Amino acid sequence: MKGSKDLKNIKIAYIGGGSRGWAWQLMRDLATEKEIAGQVALYDIDFEAAKHNEAIGNELKKREDVVGKWDYKAYETIDGALTGADFVVISIMPGTFEEMASDVHLPEEYGIYQSVGDTAGPGGIVRALRTIPMMFEIAEAIQAYSPNAWVINYTNPMSLCVKALYTKFPEIKAFGCCHEVFGTASFLCEMLKDMEGIDGVKRQDLTYNVIGINHFTFFDKASYNGVDLFPMYDKFVDKYYDTGFFDEASKTNWMNNTFSCAHRVKFDLFKRYGSIAAAGDRHLAEFCYGKEYLKDPETVKAWKFGLTTVDWRKKDLKERLEKSRKYLSGEEQIDVTPSGEEGVLQMKALLGLGNFVTNVNIINRGQVPQLPLGSIVETNAYFSADEVRPVLCSDIPSELLALFSRHIYNHESIMKSALTGDLNHAFRAFLNDPLVTLDVKTAKELFDRMIHNTKKYLTMYQIG
Amino acid sequence: MKGSKDLKNIKIAYIGGGSRGWAWQLMRDLATEKEIAGQVALYDIDFEAAKHNEAIGNELKKREDVVGKWDYKAYETIDGALTGADFVVISIMPGTFEEMASDVHLPEEYGIYQSVGDTAGPGGIVRALRTIPMMFEIAEAIQAYSPNAWVINYTNPMSLCVKALYTKFPEIKAFGCCHEVFGTASFLCEMLKDMEGIDGVKRQDLTYNVIGINHFTFFDKASYNGVDLFPMYDKFVDKYYDTGFFDEASKTNWMNNTFSCAHRVKFDLFKRYGSIAAAGDRHLAEFCYGKEYLKDPETVKAWKFGLTTVDWRKKDLKERLEKSRKYLSGEEQIDVTPSGEEGVLQMKALLGLGNFVTNVNIINRGQVPQLPLGSIVETNAYFSADEVRPVLCSDIPSELLALFSRHIYNHESIMKSALTGDLNHAFRAFLNDPLVTLDVKTAKELFDRMIHNTKKYLTMYQIG
Amino acid sequence: MKGSKDLKNIKIAYIGGGSRGWAWQLMRDLATEKEIAGQVALYDIDFEAAKHNEAIGNELKKREDVVGKWDYKAYETIDGALTGADFVVISIMPGTFEEMASDVHLPEEYGIYQSVGDTAGPGGIVRALRTIPMMFEIAEAIQAYSPNAWVINYTNPMSLCVKALYTKFPEIKAFGCCHEVFGTASFLCEMLKDMEGIDGVKRQDLTYNVIGINHFTFFDKASYNGVDLFPMYDKFVDKYYDTGFFDEASKTNWMNNTFSCAHRVKFDLFKRYGSIAAAGDRHLAEFCYGKEYLKDPETVKAWKFGLTTVDWRKKDLKERLEKSRKYLSGEEQIDVTPSGEEGVLQMKALLGLGNFVTNVNIINRGQVPQLPLGSIVETNAYFSADEVRPVLCSDIPSELLALFSRHIYNHESIMKSALTGDLNHAFRAFLNDPLVTLDVKTAKELFDRMIHNTKKYLTMYQIG
Amino acid sequence: MKGSKDLKNIKIAYIGGGSRGWAWQLMRDLATEKEIAGQVALYDIDFEAAKHNEAIGNELKKREDVVGKWDYKAYETIDGALTGADFVVISIMPGTFEEMASDVHLPEEYGIYQSVGDTAGPGGIVRALRTIPMMFEIAEAIQAYSPNAWVINYTNPMSLCVKALYTKFPEIKAFGCCHEVFGTASFLCEMLKDMEGIDGVKRQDLTYNVIGINHFTFFDKASYNGVDLFPMYDKFVDKYYDTGFFDEASKTNWMNNTFSCAHRVKFDLFKRYGSIAAAGDRHLAEFCYGKEYLKDPETVKAWKFGLTTVDWRKKDLKERLEKSRKYLSGEEQIDVTPSGEEGVLQMKALLGLGNFVTNVNIINRGQVPQLPLGSIVETNAYFSADEVRPVLCSDIPSELLALFSRHIYNHESIMKSALTGDLNHAFRAFLNDPLVTLDVKTAKELFDRMIHNTKKYLTMYQIG
Ligand SMILES: [Mg+2]
Ligand SMILES: [Mg+2]
Ligand SMILES: [Mg+2]
Ligand SMILES: [Mg+2]
Structure with missing residues (x-):
């Protein structure tokens, strides 16, 4: 029938395609799915890592137990990866373990402990500032090269990453997923x-x-x-x-x-x-x-x-690098049972292959009428052909709204800071975070030190 | 497992249960559904009609080709029917063919032709005024006798019927269905x-x-x-x-x-x-x-x-009365293939037997953020255990909003008229209706005549 | 005191400064106001007309009965007029009497009579289409050359002119006035x-x-x-x-x-x-x-x-041109009693010289919570130093909302048409206008003819 | 002119009219205002205190330096005081110094210091719970006896007192004032x-x-x-x-x-x-x-x-009782220069005697579109004949919204607690208060002790 997509010729662009985690999840889920096929375009600032995944991915289609046959191809530029894409997956690591160590552990000197440090709290806020300019760049590239693609973000801090995509390119068809x-x-x-x-x-x-x-x-x-x-x-x-x-x-x-x-x-x-x-x-x-x-x-x-801890993360990465080596050498093979993630299921639904309801992070256009329009909320949504429609949540208890809104207003302040280049707005969000149990003077000292440690990524500010 | 409803002991109250149309549809669909069973409580101001349906319904469970076994029972009072109900179906005829003839045909004297006359237009507006007090009564009875029941309305004018239910009992779990x-x-x-x-x-x-x-x-x-x-x-x-x-x-x-x-x-x-x-x-x-x-x-x-035409309706009713006679006498049997209606499917979903998405008429709590909160809109909604959640429609084109809102504001004016007892508000809605292509003086004459013909039902007004 | 504006050095840019009506009103009101002085920068696509007004205006400050002393200066470019402006007045005539004749009188062939033809109705809609690109240009110039100026629009159709200014430059400090x-x-x-x-x-x-x-x-x-x-x-x-x-x-x-x-x-x-x-x-x-x-x-x-009629307008202009000649020759003098307009009073309030409440046309940011955000509404507003704050109107009767919203959605459709270059949206607004009592085919014929007559101004469309 | 109020026959009902503070302020301001006159109806649960103020007030009209002549009359019942009132002033002390001591000082045992203890924080929250039933009663009496009166509240906690009035009687014409x-x-x-x-x-x-x-x-x-x-x-x-x-x-x-x-x-x-x-x-x-x-x-x-401290309050009251004695005995006279408060000015504006803009606490119907509708906000408002119209504040920075909304959601939770009789909602608000720097277990202990100390006023809860 005319008008249908060629389901055997789908293009998925993977930004952060050198990943030794989420990328393999995607390979695994694509391998088990026989209704769709095509190309996975891997783009990464670490091109070599993308090349490794290209090789690992292309091994898969040779295997008999693999029913989903995909070509993997590493691209040196983002426009190459994006052009013609039906889907864009974003899963990047903003910065290095060095900045992450500052995010997570520097606050400990001030008595602030973080169990992850990539979402809210001092670490999440500073990580957001580092990530927003990257997301702005990606959004602009999507607008230029694949404006009609569906965009799935896995990067943290989720809310501000998705907000950044919509801020730079309001018509983007983006949502964020987390397990x-x-x-x-x-x-x-x-x-x-x-x-x-x-x-x-x-x-x-x-x-x-x-x-x-x-x-x-x-x-x-x-x-x-x-x-x-x-x-x-x-x-x-x-x-x-x-x-x-x-x-x-x-x-x-x-x-x-x-x-x-x-x-x-x-x-x-x-x-x-x-x-x-x-x-x-x-x-x-x-x-x-x-x-x-x-x-x-x-x-x-x-x-x-x-x-x-970041030490754990380093150790974990080392193990995953080792695993990458084994995949490349053939010592080990990627498991091709479904991972439990839903990315591929969502892509299928968007292609018209099975409507379903799941939860996503997406811009609030009214699905939570009690929270500000334009904020990023996580609710259920109905996936169908080329559509993601949130379901309505109009009755959230005030006690939970109090908790959510505190962070949602922080997201607004952080975004305003990134857009205006005025760090004060970010600091006000910092002060308002429930983990920041410091008086304002001490809080400022910590904030300044954290900003200093990540400043090379903060291209929107003039930092002395 | 504790906490689950006894699926073989469901009670459905049917307001307007003497119906020779929708009631048989429901019988037919219940008969084909083996997962649930229980009682259908038939209430009608025409008790005899309800008794006939009781008899017709009870025949069904004797038949071998019927897998859904239900008891049908006519009630003389609404409280009897409602007490203990899990579901309430409302399908009534507000008034008689005499009022309907005035609604539909009197405007023809003024060059206004209506193809149905039960929704908008002069006929729909006057029918609404007649129906609202009935819906208020039903809503009060539900609040008193079955406040936790799910309420499905089939009566027209749909929007104002559903609005009336929510106006009188804001916590009602009601929605309206139409094929x-x-x-x-x-x-x-x-x-x-x-x-x-x-x-x-x-x-x-x-x-x-x-x-x-x-x-x-x-x-x-x-x-x-x-x-x-x-x-x-x-x-x-x-x-x-x-x-x-x-x-x-x-x-x-x-x-x-x-x-x-x-x-x-x-x-x-x-x-x-x-x-x-x-x-x-x-x-x-x-x-x-x-x-x-x-x-x-x-x-x-x-x-x-x-x-x-109302003549056609009279003829149609005659045929259905004849059919009723045949069902009662056993000359004819109710067809027990699915009718194509979704009422029973919806009930099942609300009982936890299969989530799905369909369209319903329900109060706007934000699902259409571009239209006034509190208006009645028809959109898709996700049905699941004890929940009906509309999906978000945030991007309706302004040209359609212009068409919808004209009627939605009319609904507000008509409801205000019913609540305040001031007929002027209803007349302003009348004037604003796109079918009323009359100057204000002529419009007032028609309106007054139509109101006169239905005045015995308009208990909220002082009409001379 | 530091921080205060030099009240004797105010610059008012007048876009459409060749006007033989509103411009003289402004001269008259400035002449009677002794607390402020400065320059009125006259810009007009008819430079000569602006020069005439420069001469007429500069006569005023020589008069003894004039207490408000202003320099008038005609500018050949809009950037010259705008640069450094504290206020911008916009009062232009979009097109010529030729287009206006089509707007007002062509619909008469179809039985549609318009008493003004510059606001709503067929004439107002087509005039809006002609005016929007001009307003876009002006808004862009203001953003570039005087982004902090207060902008007062007098041009019709008022709602769409003000909407166009905000659409192109959302941070503009603009409002519209009408007596x-x-x-x-x-x-x-x-x-x-x-x-x-x-x-x-x-x-x-x-x-x-x-x-x-x-x-x-x-x-x-x-x-x-x-x-x-x-x-x-x-x-x-x-x-x-x-x-x-x-x-x-x-x-x-x-x-x-x-x-x-x-x-x-x-x-x-x-x-x-x-x-x-x-x-x-x-x-x-x-x-x-x-x-x-x-x-x-x-x-x-x-x-x-x-x-x-447009004939009347032509005759009226002729008289005003004659008056202009007399002003220039000194045969007649501008009356320097207050005109009854409020423009100068508003400027004073914005400069901190007397808070007051009056009515303005401005973007709806919530002052009419029952109408769409972003629409242009006319309500009271409180004027004070550098601020115009609308007062809240939260209780407009639904009958009036029905009337207003019909046009407000039309404004949205017309603006969408101008932004997308798709004339269909404008035609849908045309069909929805209460003066257009035609079937769709006839309406299309009229619309096409009217568009044809004004097409040279419709730079946003591809018209055959 | 017909339709005008008799400005010499105004009735002001004062709930809490035995007050030795605000009541004297009102006397003082009424005494200096010659355009209006009438009766001040004093109602207080301490009838004797009201009688004292009746005597003090009636002395005033005998004085030559007093231009505003009012009769003061103590009423034993609230309906007597309210019937016929044009204005209602509410200024009560909810409970005694005993409860206030618990509100303010008990948290000190847990390291929580409060500088007032009557607004937010542990003390403000518990005081709110004590006050809400009183406000409900007053609102019901106003609905019954003076539904068209303008109601000015001075009682704290202001936001929840005003919210309580609107919750019980949504059509009330109430606002709250604070200096x-x-x-x-x-x-x-x-x-x-x-x-x-x-x-x-x-x-x-x-x-x-x-x-x-x-x-x-x-x-x-x-x-x-x-x-x-x-x-x-x-x-x-x-x-x-x-x-x-x-x-x-x-x-x-x-x-x-x-x-x-x-x-x-x-x-x-x-x-x-x-x-x-x-x-x-x-x-x-x-x-x-x-x-x-x-x-x-x-x-x-x-x-x-x-x-x-509450000790200070006790000492202060003692001094004011002594002053009351002196006023009664004639040893001292009430000062009749304007107090600086605006209550009388507001009443005059509402009577048509001088429009002006001031700040009030009132229900959010859209004046702060960024905060929930129905919350109580303090903004400027335009006072005119029989109207209080808030001015629009659509651009509050997100950092301040974060601070405000935290308390606004607490108000919702506290009100929900009072309406449902479920203390949990109030405790959740307590936990969310920025002064409550306790872990949840300790917080619960403090909350329970505070509730115990005020329980006789908490008629809406079943407290063991
Ligand atoms: Mg996650
Ligand atoms: Mg229908
Ligand atoms: Mg005008
Ligand atoms: Mg106060």
Whole structure:
């Protein structure tokens, strides 16, 4: 039929295509999917890394157990990668471990502990400032070379990355994806087993409504076969509040060894707010008052989650580089079972191959009428041919709005800072962050030091 | 599992349960559905009619070809029917054919022709005034006896009926359903056959986004297997603009013998506005300037749709009464193939038996951020366990907003009139209706005569 | 005190400075105002006309009865006029009498009569299309040469002119002024005399709240010394409904000889809507259904207002050219009593010389929360140093919202047409206009002919 | 002229009319105002106190230096006082010093210091819970006995008192007044003297735009004779940042001996946010992070403002009781120079005697489109005959929105708690307050103790 896309000739541009993590996830999911095929265009500022992934990817299509046949090609320029793309995936690391170490660990000198440091808090804010100019560049390239492509962002800080894309190119068809919500849904499946002995339920079997902002999302409704899961969760929280609960999912997920938690923060938030927090505890904790879960390393330990150190990240990267070597040499092969991520499913839906509802980060055009238009919110959305339509969340409790809006206004201030070149706006956001439990003078000192450490990326400011 | 509803013990209250149309549709669809069972409580101001349906319904569960086993019971009071209900269906006829004749035919003396007369236009407005007090009563009864039930309205004028329910009981879980959109979706399936030779496509195989108000809905997106149907529709319109196109669906649908049309109005609206009007032409025409499609009977004939006369309605009722007699006597049996309506599917989704997206009329809490909050709009919505969440439509073209808002503000004025007892507000809406192509003095004369003819129902006004 | 503007060194740029009407008004008002002085920079595409006004203006400061001393200087380029300006006045005539004749009189061939033809209706819409590119150019020049200046627009169609300025340069400090509201306020003063024998009341002594869009404004509140004027107006309308009432103001106002009316349209709108329409009848009539006040010349005569013909405009210009000649030759002198316009008062307020409340046309940022953000509305606003803050109108009756929104959505469609170069959007607005009482085919013919007649100005379209 | 109020027969109902502070202010201002006269109806739960004020008030009209002649009358029931009232003044003390001591001082055991304790913070929240049922009662009485009266509230916590009035009676014509903003305006006058040697400027000579919530208001614009005061304030802050500045106003204002401050908090907030905080430092400090200005008594001393103790309040009341005795005995006479408050000026404006712009606390119907509709905000408003129209504030910086919204969402949660009888919502607000720098367990302990101490007033909860 005329008008249909050639499903065997899809082009996916991957910005950050030298990645040794998300890129392999994508390869894996594409390999298992037989309805679509085409080219994955890998672009990375580290061209060699992209070349390695080109080689790794092209091995796949030779394998018999691979049903999805894709060509992988590293591009030296972003315009080459983008031109003709149907989809753009953005998954970059903004800066190096050096800047990340400053983001995460310098605040510790001031008594501020961060369990991730890439979303909110001092680290998230400074990382945002570093990332926004990169996202502006990418948005401009998309506008120039592939304005009709669907753009999926995986880079953190998610909210400000997506906001940056829309700020620079308002007509962009972009959304952001993160698997934290899936983890919590899987966790509810384990609850079903633990509390009711119901085994084998998959997260896709549950229905849940997502509200909030990335890494600080909540379910205000969750059900299984029509049964409201909230009363069960209430008892589950009581049962495991003190000891915590270790779920299977957190042990097996590829990224989650150091990422697992006992869900005690989640349980505590339920007791406070009556909604089910839907992200890993290490993310949730960073959105709360700094003297609470992240007061000091002992407190963190008592809440049974971990601080993700940059040293761990370095070690982890080393292992992944080693894995890359093995993939290249043929010593090891990419696993071609589905990863649990939804990127490829979303692409299929956008191509007309199966409507479904999932959660995404996207500009608020009214789906959360209680929060400012133009902010980036995470809610459910209905995916269909060339459309992503958020579902309406008009009834978020004021207590949660208070928590969300604090960060949403910070996002506005940070973006204003990037657009005007006036660092004051960013500092005001910094002061307003719940982790910044410092008086203004001390806060300024920390802020200045952090900015200094990342200044070479802050092209929009005049920094002495 | 604790917390789950007993799916074999559902109670559906049917207000207007003596109906010889919609009620049988429901019986038919319940009979084909094996996952749920329970009682249908029939309430009607004509108790005998309800008793007849009780008898007809109870025959069904004796039949072997019926998999859905329901008890039917006529109630003499509304509280009996509502108490304990999980669902409430509202499908009433407000007034008699006498008032309907005034609504539809009196304006003809003034050169105003109406193809239905139950939605907008002089007839729709006066019918609304008659219906609102009834809906207020029903809403109060629901608040008192079944405040947690889901309420599905089929009564016209849809928008004002649903608005009345929310006005009187703001926490009501109500929405309104109408099959006009389904008809247009089926019509697109016939286009696929006509234009591309693709046969056997069902409306559920299409994806479309619904925007607008009941009986004046549009698709701003429609696709099949990922293929945008708009370019095809564009050619289809050109092919059949002059001759019109008679679809299969309009010939077979139970209600549609006199209701069929050649879709020329629909084609013309596409040429004007670039969106696919999604209702029968006889409804669409009533929302447009009165000197256009409904100028006079010759013009209507040229556009190839029909004026639904009250005489036809009387004849139709006679046939349905005869059918009722045959059902009761056993001469004839109710057909137990699915009717094509979605009410039972919606109930199942609300019970947790299968999420899906369909179109509904519901209060605007932000799903159409460009139209006033509190208005009643028809859009897609996601049905899941105990939830109906509209999907966001934030990008309706200003030309369509202009058309919709004219009626939406009329709905506000009519409701204000009913609430304050000041008929002036209703008359201002009357004047603002596109069918009322009269100067103000003549308009007032017609309005007064129409009000006089229906005054016994207008309990909220002091009418001399 | 440091920081204060030099009040004797103000620069006013006048775009359209060759005008033989508004420009002299401004001269007159500046001449009577001793607190401020400086330069008036005259820019006009007719440079000679600007030179004439330069000479006329510079005569003024030699006169002893003139207390406000200003230099007038004609500029050949807009950048010269704008550079350094504190205020920009825009009062241009878009096109010539030739285009205006097409706007106003061509529709008469189709039975559409327009009393002004420069605001809404076929003429207003086509005039808007012609004017928008000019306003875009002016906005760009202001952004480049005087971005901090306050911009006062007098050009019609007011709403779309102001919208065009904000569309091209969103940070512009612009508003639009029109004296129609003042006329109605003065008319209420005459009512006080007629009904209560209270003489000498000036419009500034009244308090009234303005709602609506330019030339279709209403008072929803009006009082004098705390007395609500609505009950008095109600009786006044009854007294003069049939005969009409000729006010003094309409006889003496400089522009209003042919513009006077008997206020019968105003009275009729009060009977319909219960609010006091606040513009001349010839403007009000153009916003109403075309078969009402403007049905044909006889009907117009019966309603006792006039059709402003282009012949009259030509004759009027001739007289004004003659007056210009006399001013230049010294045969006649400009009257230096206050004109009744408020432009100079507004400039003073913006300079910190006297806060006050008046009505303006400005972008809706929330002052009318019931109408779309970004539309141009006319409401009261509080003028103070460097600030114009609209007052809130949150309670406009739905019947008036229905009337306003119809035109506001038309403005959106017309602007979209200008921005996208797609004439269809403008035609859809045309069809939606209440004066266009034609079927779609005939409407298209008229539209095409009108567009053809003005096409040389429509630089944004590809017209065959 | 018919329709005008009899200005010599106005009735003012004073709820809390036994007051030994605000009541005397009102007497004083009414005494100096000759255009209006009538009756002041005093209602108080302490009837004897009202009787004392009746006697004190009635003395006034005998004095020759008093031009405003009013009758004072104590009423035993609220309906007597309200019936026929044109204005209602609400100024009550919710509870006794015993509850206030718990509000203010119990948190000190947990390291939480409050400088006032009646607005936000632990004390403000608990006081709100105690006050809301009283306001509900008053609103119901107003609805029953004087629904058209204008209602002026002076009771704290201002935002929640006004919100309670609108919640119970949505059509109420109520607003709230507070003199903190006036104090800051006067302070700017002193700056003019200090920085520029300009003497004798009164606050009414300044123009300023107010944004925020009561006791945490800011100026985003301030000018004198057209001169922007922000650059001057910037230097002023630099000059006095370390030492602080003691203004004359704070020394002479009747309430302000213990209330004076050095404005160092105000200066610090300017450095942080670039806007001029417009309330006493003791109020401002309570809206900021608890470890900042209110960290401990030493820190408070360093910032040069005071903690208002309940002991001081007791002493102050004793002095005012002594003054009451002297007024009654004739030993002392009420001063009849204007107090500086604006209540009487507002009443006059509402009666049609002089439009003006001032700041009020009122329901957000769109005047701050960036904050939730229905919240209580403090902005400028235009007072005229029977109208209070807020001016639009559409451009509040995101950094201030972050601060305001945190409290605004708390107000919503507190109101929800009062309406539903679920204390959890109030506790969630408590946790979200910036002064509550406690972990959740400790916070709960404090909350429970505070609630216990005030429980007899909390009629909406079931408290064990
Ligand atoms: Mg993530
Ligand atoms: Mg229908
Ligand atoms: Mg005008
Ligand atoms: Mg106060």
